[in-house]
Amino acid sequence: MPFRAYDQHCSIAAALEVLGERWTLLVMREVLLGRRRFADLKRRLGVAPNILSDRLQTLVDHGLLIRERYADNHPDAFEYRPTRKGVDVQPVLLTLMAWGDAHATPPGGPPRVAVHRTCGHEAHPQLHCTHCGDALSPRDTQIGPGPGANAQQRAEPLLPASA
């Protein structure tokens, strides 16, 4: 069905094939904050062990995490280290955090903030255009065909990204 093919030919859909599940992104949040051991992840996330094992395996299978034994004295002594592919998930987590801060924040304000190590201040991360350097608002963003566009995408006009 052409529109199904159309839908699948998309980097958002491709990313969500790996990341499009709540626990998967929460596992990445924990690992990127330095919590790498199965027992710590299970305790902090309060997730069922079978679900945690499944999500970790998915992340290892897709090359976002590497499983490493950290001790020889017990059989389950494994930790999970992020690869570059895994570290690159961090901007997704920051934009989710910004949305949550704006629209789903608990009473009292944001529980956590992102700090820019280089300047030492709260970053309040914001997307910018790398060509002109200006902040990129949804209203100023359009979506158009890329080098890998299929015939349907090439035939489309530039679409507003926040119609």
Next chain:
Amino acid sequence: MPFRAYDQHCSIAAALEVLGERWTLLVMREVLLGRRRFADLKRRLGVAPNILSDRLQTLVDHGLLIRERYADNHPDAFEYRPTRKGVDVQPVLLTLMAWGDAHATPPGGPPRVAVHRTCGHEAHPQLHCTHCGDALSPRDTQIGPGPGANAQQRAEPLLPASA
């Protein structure tokens, strides 16, 4: 259990309570690209109608979409318009697209690109620090307690965001 409370007290977790499902974000992608009618969404996403109805209802219930009748001549003539809360999901989609372009792109390169309407060039969206204006890399980002931090979060040091 303290660590469960800890996990839930997080804007990423709060955002994922609404957005943490693959179809939900794909529905937002379509609506933000201007496809608002149930039949169009179903056709383009190739999703089962009951799943689409469920995800649309979730987005309406949480105030990301408003359901509006666009015609009187048939009973199912509804479309879905994004609210500000819905439009604010767009940066999440752009960071997912960037991750997919980098790590899950189909042969031939990115199917679609983001264009900055103001400057007219490909935006290659990148997170910046709003305090100093510099690009914000995962390695230069730390996570610390915010104004709404709970006791456990307040007691933590600044954590690297890409340990």
